[in-house]
Amino acid sequence: MTDTAHRTGLGRRTFLQTAAATGLAAATMPLGSRIWAQSGKVLRVSSYADIDALDPGFYQNGYNVDVMNCIYSKLVRYKPGREWDWELEAAEEIEQVDDTHIRFKLKEGLMFTGGYGEMTAEDVKFSFERVLEHDSPVKSDWGPLDHVEITGKYEGVIVLSEAFQPLWTITLPYGTGHIVSKKAVMEATENGGNFGMEPPAYSGPYVLQEWKPNQYVHLVRNPDWKGETPGFDEIRILPMDDTKTAERAYEAGDLDYTEITLSSLADYRGNEPENTVIEEYPSLYYVWLGMNLDNPALQDENLRKAIQHAINAEQIIDAAYFGEAAPSTGLIAPGLPGHRENPSVPVAGDLDKAREYLEAAGGPPSEPLTIDALNATVWKTMAEVIQAQLSQIGIQTQINVQDSGSFWTLGMESEGERWKDMQLVLNRFSMLPDPYYATSWFVSDQVGIWNWERFSNEEFDELHKLALSETDTETRAEMYRKMQDLMEATGAYKFITHEGTPVMYREGLEPALRPDGRPLFIDFEGEV
Amino acid sequence: MLFYTAQRLVLSVVIVMVAVSILTLMLHVVPGDPAVMILGPRATPELIERTREAMGLDRPLPVQVAMFFANILRGDLGQDVFTGRAVSQIVLEQLPYTMILISVAILWSAACGIALGAYSALRRNTWLDTLSGVVSVGTISIPAFVMALYSVLIFAVWLGWLPAIGAGDGFWDGITHLILPAFAIGVAWVGYVSRIVRASMLEVMTQPHVRMARAFGLPERRITRSHILKIAVLPAVTLIGTGVAHLFSAAVFVEVIFARPGIGALLVGAVNERNYPIVLGAVLITTGIIVLATLISDLVVALLDPRQREEF
Numbered sequence: 153m154t155d156t157a158h159r160t161g162l163g164r165r166t167f168l169q170t171a172a173a174t175g176l177a178a179a180t181m182p183l184g185s186r187i188w189a190q191s192g193k194v195l196r197v198s199s200y201a202d203i204d205a206l207d208p209g210f211y212q213n214g215y216n217v218d219v220m221n222c223i224y225s226k227l228v229r230y231k232p233g234r235e236w237d238w239e240l241e242a243a244e245e246i247e248q249v250d251d252t253h254i255r256f257k258l259k260e261g262l263m264f265t266g267g268y269g270e271m272t273a274e275d276v277k278f279s280f281e282r283v284l285e286h287d288s289p290v291k292s293d294w295g296p297l298d299h300v301e302i303t304g305k306y307e308g309v310i311v312l313s314e315a316f317q318p319l320w321t322i323t324l325p326y327g328t329g330h331i332v333s334k335k336a337v338m339e340a341t342e343n344g345g346n347f348g349m350e351p352p353a354y355s356g357p358y359v360l361q362e363w364k365p366n367q368y369v370h371l372v373r374n375p376d377w378k379g380e381t382p383g384f385d386e387i388r389i390l391p392m393d394d395t396k397t398a399e400r401a402y403e404a405g406d407l408d409y410t411e412i413t414l415s416s417l418a419d420y421r422g423n424e425p426e427n428t429v430i431e432e433y434p435s436l437y438y439v440w441l442g443m444n445l446d447n448p449a450l451q452d453e454n455l456r457k458a459i460q461h462a463i464n465a466e467q468i469i470d471a472a473y474f475g476e477a478a479p480s481t482g483l484i485a486p487g488l489p490g491h492r493e494n495p496s497v498p499v500a501g502d503l504d505k506a507r508e509y510l511e512a513a514g515g516p517p518s519e520p521l522t523i524d525a526l527n528a529t530v531w532k533t534m535a536e537v538i539q540a541q542l543s544q545i546g547i548q549t550q551i552n553v554q555d556s557g558s559f560w561t562l563g564m565e566s567e568g569e570r571w572k573d574m575q576l577v578l579n580r581f582s583m584l585p586d587p588y589y590a591t592s593w594f595v596s597d598q599v600g601i602w603n604w605e606r607f608s609n610e611e612f613d614e615l616h617k618l619a620l621s622e623t624d625t626e627t628r629a630e631m632y633r634k635m636q637d638l639m640e641a642t643g644a645y646k647f648i649t650h651e652g653t654p655v656m657y658r659e660g661l662e663p664a665l666r667p668d669g670r671p672l673f674i675d676f677e678g679e680v
Numbered sequence: 681m682l683f684y685t686a687q688r689l690v691l692s693v694v695i696v697m698v699a700v701s702i703l704t705l706m707l708h709v710v711p712g713d714p715a716v717m718i719l720g721p722r723a724t725p726e727l728i729e730r731t732r733e734a735m736g737l738d739r740p741l742p743v744q745v746a747m748f749f750a751n752i753l754r755g756d757l758g759q760d761v762f763t764g765r766a767v768s769q770i771v772l773e774q775l776p777y778t779m780i781l782i783s784v785a786i787l788w789s790a791a792c793g794i795a796l797g798a799y800s801a802l803r804r805n806t807w808l809d810t811l812s813g814v815v816s817v818g819t820i821s822i823p824a825f826v827m828a829l830y831s832v833l834i835f836a837v838w839l840g841w842l843p844a845i846g847a848g849d850g851f852w853d854g855i856t857h858l859i860l861p862a863f864a865i866g867v868a869w870v871g872y873v874s875r876i877v878r879a880s881m882l883e884v885m886t887q888p889h890v891r892m893a894r895a896f897g898l899p900e901r902r903i904t905r906s907h908i909l910k911i912a913v914l915p916a917v918t919l920i921g922t923g924v925a926h927l928f929s930a931a932v933f934v935e936v937i938f939a940r941p942g943i944g945a946l947l948v949g950a951v952n953e954r955n956y957p958i959v960l961g962a963v964l965i966t967t968g969i970i971v972l973a974t975l976i977s978d979l980v981v982a983l984l985d986p987r988q989r990e991e992f
Contacts, residue, residue, distance in 0.1 A: 204763050289720055292722045348764045349765065365770065365774070366945055366949075367847060390845065390846065393949065394939075397845065397936070400833070404837045405840060555951070555952060557711075564716065567711060601725065
């Protein structure tokens with residue numbers, strides 16, 4: 153035995169040397185990347201959270217919609233690019249007949265998987281009406297939908313009870329606009345309700361091959377898809393709560409595309425990873441410092457205005473975002489109707505004016521004011537800068553940081569008495585591309601729910617209602633500008649920034665992004 | 681030994697029940713509403729209230745705790761409030777990743793720590809002993825998340841030898857994805873274990889039975905292995921048993937940094953989202969594992985050293 157081993161070169165020493173060399177070779181290969189790459193043309197991207205809802209009638213959050221965009225079809229979809237626009241997807245034709253009627257005709261031959269047949273107007277009716285019938289938490293997306301009238305196998309009319317402008321900017325091209333198979337959903341749920349994480353049939357260019365919670369979402373081409381062939385055979389979406397982790401994963405070669413943080417953008421400038429393109433997109437999010445109008449310490453309008461004028465948004469952005477975001481002038485970002493070019497309170501503040509207001513208020517409060525903020529670095533930094541800025545005019549503050557679960561119920565009356573003690577709060581809301589989505593949180597009905605400043609103004613409420621059905625774009629934009637003026641005039645709001653959406657990707661990849669930098673994976677093309 | 685084991689088992693069950701009850705109380709003291717988190721900002725107050733009722737959150741706290749334990753007895757840990765999936769299924773999907781991570785970290789750190797500690801004790805006051813001491817204390821003082829961050833930067837980003845994120849697909853891919861996280865959380869334990877083993881060995885080496893063995897002319901290697909090391913590793917076994925809890929804590933950070941599935945990553949997300957069923961289910965399982973690990977280490981010590989079970 154020993155002799156044989158020697159003759160064939162398999163002695164102990166040789167074996168160990170060979171094993172060591174093999175191990176070293178294996179260790180020096182980024183194996184994970186190679187295994188994925190071998191299975192076809194694979195796009196590997198990060199997402200800021202793992203999916204938790206795949207029923208478009210009952211979805212929450214944009215990361216679910218990113219996947220829905222790939223596995224279901226909609227009548228229309230957002231067009232990739234720098235300007236907000238939509239294009240036809242499942243619809244062959246669609247037109248607004250009058251303020252309350254939208255006629256559509258589906259493309260023929262769009263098939264649902266699993267033998268559920270061709271997509272028809274009946275499926276469109278079912279998909280849209282079930283959102284209202286089952287009291288979905290996102291039924292407000294469908295606003296005044298009355299019903300969908302079927303006029304032919306592929307044709308129908310969406311009937312609204314009153315005009316609803318966000319229909320074209322949010323409802324149809326986004327989450328609740330996705331079309332599901334009536335037959336498949338009825339079989340899966342019996343009453344047509346929420347099917348959760350198990351889509352009974354797909355109608356998009358991809359199907360969900362596998363979802364490994366907290367690991368990845370694996371999409372592969374839909375064999376029944378008759379539309380334009382998507383650019384990649386497979387898409388792997390890896391959930392990463394921490395964008396910095398995604399950046400390291402990209403640098404290590406585990407991702408082809410990822411969003412990056414604004415703080416890293418500064419580092420990457422002129423020092424980007426190899427074969428990488430970095431692009432910046434504006435964001436629609438809005439960040440502001442709010443003041444609780446019902447808190448006894450903030451009753452004096454002059455004190456609130458002193459705070460407004462003492463805050464310099466540019467300094468905050470320099471410290472918290474490394475100067476990589478632009479200051480905001482209101483709730484509504486540039487590019488959307490209602491964006492204000494100039495706020496009534498200068499973005500950089502005005503210390504002299506702040507001191508005048510403070511004097512009119514009879515001086516600073518006797519007790520320090522509280523600033524509530526989320527417990528992430530960027531929010532703590534912002535709060536600290538604001539603390540320093542307010543101390544310049546003699547207003548002392550104390551910063552309270554809280555985890556997200558606690559923070560997001562801070563101003564809710566249903567959560568006890570905490571809203572009464574809340575004074576200054578650093579807030580950030582997400583946004584969709586219609587101004588109504590921003591102002592809807594500040595109407596009187598939202599006081600004690602999401603309107604934490606407890607701002608209540610009849611004119612604002614009326615304008616919000618009228619603007620929903622206003623068809624003239626400029627008139628509508630003027631309404632939203634007026635609404636932001638009304639908010640600012642209370643002294644309870646200091647708008648800070650809309651942040652930004654920087655992304656990085658491999659050279660050769662042609663990503664398709666919305667104007668706010670959100671990815672539209674089905675339109676990604678190129679080589680990775 | 682049987683009586684000792686039974687006593688420890690009963691105590692373990694009590695510890696798990698107390699831990700879960702305390703956690704349930706804490707969850708309800710901390711602000712945050714799972715119904716709001718599930719339904720999102722656009723849900724109506726009526727829908728939020730109905731969801732609270734459906735989740736049983738409108739019931740008195742003692743009733744909720746009692747219901748949780750009653751459901752456990754039926755093998756039902758509840759449902760994830762977002763996806764509607766069974767908590768037991770979710771926890772059992774994630775648990776193996778953390779268990780493998782912790783087990784590998786314990787194994788390699790114990791093997792290296794014991795070897796390093798024994799080597800230092802046997803070559804006491806040499807420069808190698810000094811070097812080993814410096815390395816041990818150095819690794820102890822570096823938090824696992826710092827080690828994780830730098831190991832990703834060095835081995836994944838700069839050198840490109842190992843993957844930076846995930847758990848991999850298949851056996852070999854899984855191994856390559858395991859190396860850095862296991863290294864990050866285990867490295868401090870090399871220091872702990874080596875210091876304990878060194879100190880313990882130095883103490884045992886001076887005991888009469890070792891002198892007696894030498895007087896009988898037994899080979900030094902056999903004395904070290906059978907008469908010194910066997911006793912000297914006992915404190916290290918206890919340390920490793922109780923250290924499982926620390927490793928679970930370290931795994932939380934490491935799983936987030938490596939975007940790796942596991943109980944730690946699951947818990948972080950669930951706590952932030954006030955996903956009570958997941959938090960309770962995950963804590964129940966992890967507490968059970970920690971108590972079990974402590975129990976096993978106690979039993980191993982009792983097995984190796986009969987004096988321990990007599991003292992109990």
